[in-house]
Amino acid sequence: MKALATAFTILLPLGLTARASTILHTVDPQLYRDEAALYPEVGSVGGSGNQGSGVLISDRWVLTAGHVADFKTGGSYSIGGNIYTIQSYVTAPDHPIFGVTNDVDLLYLSSAVTGIEAATMWRFDNPADLLGREATWVGFGFGGDGLTGNNFSPEKRAFTNVIDGVTPNFGLPGPSFYSDFDNPDGTTNSLTSGSATATRLEGNVTPGDSGGGVFVTVGGQRYLVGINSYTSG
Structure with missing residues (x-):
């Protein structure tokens, strides 16, 4: 192997x-x-820049890796068979572009996700x-x-x-x-x-x-x- x-x-x-x-x-x-x-609370992140995954942590907030959001403008979050528009991003302080330090980002969705329980x-x-x-x-x-x-x-x-x-x-x-x-x-x-x-x-x-x-x-x-x-x- x-x-x-x-x-x-x-x-x-x-x-x-x-x-x-x-x-x-x-x-x-x-x-x-x-x-x-x-694990229905895990969805996919699309749009410009890197494609990746993201975890729903409230009805409108998604936690993802910082480098997934680097250079991304707009974009979408797909979960539970539905597609949601990403309204804004919050990148962790001191995260360098495509770097691994503080490699986390929050995505704020334009509308609330329904029917899926957020991660604890x-x-x-x-x-x-x-x-x-x-x-x-x-x-x-x-x-x-x-x-x-x-x-x-x-x-x-x-x-x-x-x-x-x-x-x-x-x-x-x-x-x-x-x-x-x-x-x-x-x-x-x-x-x-x-x-x-x-x-x-x-x-x-x-x-x-x-x-x-x-x-x-x-x-x-x-x-x-x-x-x-x-x-x-």
Whole structure:
């Protein structure tokens, strides 16, 4: 199986990962689509500039990656089969154009989204609370698997992975966390300090997943803990 990149995610408050998902070639791709359907609060961001994903956090506010909004004028947000016009943007302070520092942005929609419950954000005190947790990454990334690599056909998919580490490792802009792709046969483990065991729907981000959400379940409640930012390797 082809080795894949390490994904980085901005924590909330805040965590980042990257661009679009590549999945296990031994698993039915439909299972990744079915998993994504459980996360209706994740939509796609279109228009000028980068295309990506975004998470609904209230009826008119969408959280996405800063570089998805770079150079974007207008644009649209698609969710639940409906398309909403983006009215304005709020970029995090000190986010450089196409940079990874403070790589988050808020989109304000011209009308309210109805029929979809907004994501609940986890208010944790220490980013290390996430270390070792299995999480679910959701976004509109390129397709492909561990043999083929990513292709140029974006679709909504969700994959699972273990949060292998948090900042300040690798000189990451904080606060961030990261994970890697683990081959079920044990031959691929980019982060030797992290888990080498593949999860049930192991995957990693590829272009298009940027701005999508990372979710954990604690005490039966699902929380948004990160926003996809970038990959390395």
